[in-house]
Amino acid sequence: MIKIQNLTKIYHSDHGDFLALDHVNLDIKKGDIYGVIGLSGAGKSTLVRCINLLEKPTAGNILIDGEDITLMNGPELRKTRQSLGMIFQDFNLLMQKNVFQNIKFPLEIAGFDSKAADARVQELLKLVGLEDKANSYPAKLSGGQKQRVAIARALANQPKVLLCDEATSALDPVTTLSILELLKSINIRLGVTIIIITHEMKVVEAICNRVAVIESAKIVKDGLTADLINHFEGE
Amino acid sequence: MELLNEYGSILIKGTIDSLYMIFVSVFFSYLIGIPAGIALVVTDENGIMPAKTCYNILGTIVNIVRSVPFIILLIAVIPLTRLIVGTSIGVTASIVPLVIGAVPFVARMVESSLRELNKGIIEAAISMGCSNMQIITKVMIPESMPSLILGASITTITLVGYSAMAGAVGGGGLGDIAIRYGYYRYERDLMMVTIVLLVAIVQLIQITGNRISKKINKLN
Numbered sequence: 001m002i003k004i005q006n007l008t009k010i011y012h013s014d015h016g017d018f019l020a021l022d023h024v025n026l027d028i029k030k031g032d033i034y035g036v037i038g039l040s041g042a043g044k045s046t047l048v049r050c051i052n053l054l055e056k057p058t059a060g061n062i063l064i065d066g067e068d069i070t071l072m073n074g075p076e077l078r079k080t081r082q083s084l085g086m087i088f089q090d091f092n093l094l095m096q097k098n099v100f101q102n103i104k105f106p107l108e109i110a111g112f113d114s115k116a117a118d119a120r121v122q123e124l125l126k127l128v129g130l131e132d133k134a135n136s137y138p139a140k141l142s143g144g145q146k147q148r149v150a151i152a153r154a155l156a157n158q159p160k161v162l163l164c165d166e167a168t169s170a171l172d173p174v175t176t177l178s179i180l181e182l183l184k185s186i187n188i189r190l191g192v193t194i195i196i197i198t199h200e201m202k203v204v205e206a207i208c209n210r211v212a213v214i215e216s217a218k219i220v221k222d223g224l225t226a227d228l229i230n231h232f233e234g235e
Numbered sequence: 236m237e238l239l240n241e242y243g244s245i246l247i248k249g250t251i252d253s254l255y256m257i258f259v260s261v262f263f264s265y266l267i268g269i270p271a272g273i274a275l276v277v278t279d280e281n282g283i284m285p286a287k288t289c290y291n292i293l294g295t296i297v298n299i300v301r302s303v304p305f306i307i308l309l310i311a312v313i314p315l316t317r318l319i320v321g322t323s324i325g326v327t328a329s330i331v332p333l334v335i336g337a338v339p340f341v342a343r344m345v346e347s348s349l350r351e352l353n354k355g356i357i358e359a360a361i362s363m364g365c366s367n368m369q370i371i372t373k374v375m376i377p378e379s380m381p382s383l384i385l386g387a388s389i390t391t392i393t394l395v396g397y398s399a400m401a402g403a404v405g406g407g408g409l410g411d412i413a414i415r416y417g418y419y420r421y422e423r424d425l426m427m428v429t430i431v432l433l434v435a436i437v438q439l440i441q442i443t444g445n446r447i448s449k450k451i452n453k454l455n
Contacts, residue, residue: 052362078364085362092359096378096453106363109373137453153363163362 001193002028002051002161007060009046020046022217024060028210030160033187033194035208035225040199043217048165048197052084053077065160082110085154085192089166091146093138099149100125100134106156124152128182144175151182155192162186164196168203180206205229238424245412250432252326253408256398257436260330261391264337271297271338272345273371283357283367297339305336305397309404329406333397340393344386348379381452388444392437399433409433 009021020043028034038044049055051062053069062069069080093102103124107117125131128148138146147167154162164183168176184207187194196208204211204225212222221228239246274293278286303311309332313323316331352375360374376383402410409429417426449455 054358054362078366081362081364086359088355088359090353090355092353092355094356094374094378096380096451098453105373109363109365109369139454150359157363 001030001032001065002026002195003061003063004028004047004051005061005063007047007050007062008058009043009050009055010058019217021050021057021060024214024217024219026212026219026222028193028195030193031187031191032210033184033196033208035196035198035204035211036214037198037201037204037211038214042214044197044199044214045165047214048086048163048195051161051163051195052081052086054086082106082157083159084161084163085157085159086163086165087147087150087154087167089169091138091143091150091170093146093149093153095138098135098137099130099141102138102149103152103156106153110157120156121152124156127155127186128152142175143171144178147171147175147179148182151179151186155186155190158190159192161193161195164194164198166197166199168198169200176203177206183207238428242416242425242428246409246428246432249407249409249412249429250436253395253398253410253433253436256326256329256333256401256406256408257391257394260333260337260394260398261387263330263334264341264390264394265387267334268338268341269345271342272349273375275342275346276349276375277367277371283361283370293342297342300335300339301343305332306400306403308332308336309401309406324405326407329398329401329404329408333394333401336397337390337394341386341390344390345383348382348386349375351382352378381448381454384448384451385444388440388448391440391444395433395437395440 004024004026007021007024011018011020024047036044036047046055050057051069053072057070060070064080064084067080069077072080094105097105100121103121104117107120112120125134128151130145130148130152133141133145138149141149162183168179171179180203183194186192196203198204208225210223211225211228212219213228214220221231271293275290275297276282277284278290278293280287280290312332312335316323316328319331320328322328356378357370357374360370365374398406398408399410399413402408402412402414405411409432413426413429416422417429
């Protein structure tokens with residue numbers, strides 16, 4: 001489903017070059033909940049941000065269902081981005097729009113008819129369990145509720161993939177668990193492939209079937225979560 | 236009381252003239268200043284459409300116009316005013332220098348409001364497949380609206396001051412009355428009345444701006 005081949009990202013600055021990703025290869029299959037774990041600064045955030053081209057890779061290819069996103073631009077790239085939902089550590093909701101309007105926003109961008117969009121928003125509100133918060137503004141919501149809104153918004157255009165960039169890092173353990181459960185049920189019920197970037201092993205253990213460990217810009221291990229956990233315990 | 240009987244109609248006309256100058260200039264300076272402010276944000280090297288040359292040229296023009304003292308600008312643009320309005324005297328004529336003086340100010344106000352916006356929100360919009368135009372019109376401007384409104388009240392108040400200065404070169408309005416009667420004819424009382432009126436206008440603009448900004452802001 002997603003094949004990352006020799007992905008390299010170098011940041012140029014006045015202080016010299018910084019190698020954030022060094023020939024990274026990953027093969028993510030349809031239906032996976034794929035974890036990418038590493039310390040901060042290891043390059044994991046850069047990796048996920050390259051998948052929807054929020055960061056432009058220096059070299060390498062990213063094939064999404066066989067199409068190389070690194071070669072796309074303009075309308076074609078925007079269309080592809082609509083099939084890749086993304087959620088963030090800081091939620092990044094539109095603060096001047098209420099919950100309903102936030103979830104409707106990507107549908108407006110995609111050119112949905114307003115009535116059809118409203119119906120879709122209702123479905124999504126139900127999916128994330130926020131039917132009673134439709135008219136609330138993000139400032140009045142808890143962290144967990146904000147991330148639920150962000151998840152609903154990311155799923156609005158029925159993406160094939162959901163990218164999660166440290167999506168639970170700003171949440172307390174109980175809320176983290178409930179968000180992870182929601183992600184898991186989305187994966188099972190909607191068949192959405194999920195890529196999770198995290199620095200917490202317990203996130204990987206809780207929901208990822210596969211995991212890659214990233215260290216100093218390189219993937220040092222990858223495989224089934226169960227195998228990897230055994231490996232760490234063996235050390 | 237006697238003063239008001241004698242000069243009442245002049246003061247009323249002066250107030251109307253001032254308000255007309257101020258609000259028409261605010262309108263035109265925003266018409267030009269908003270696109271300029273947006274351009275300053277999006278063409279920045281960290282903006283959504285980086286364009287170094289465009290950013291530098293625009294920034295330099297803004298800085299040059301802003302460095303010219305308004306009273307000098309008033310006189311310097313007289314030929315241009317004649318060209319556009321046909322005369323350099325009167326209320327309508329003074330709108331030309333007012334707009335020229337205010338556009339760079341508005342551009343900087345708009346720029347600073349848009350820069351307050353959390354960069355993550357723009358990234359989220361990009362990740363949803365928004366075009367640059369959609370990011371500007373559907374994300375940056377609506378999300379910055381409370382701050383833009385506060386900026387507009389500051390701009391309007393600055394224009395109250397500018398419009399009073401325009402009176403010095405025959406621009407009309409309350410500033411004109413203050414200078415003609417108060418300064419040249421030593422009618423100190425009349426000058427005081429015009430000052431009180433200007434203070435009232437400033438207060439009204441600030442309070443209105445604060446109220447609207449607070450009312451539409453969903454952050455609190």
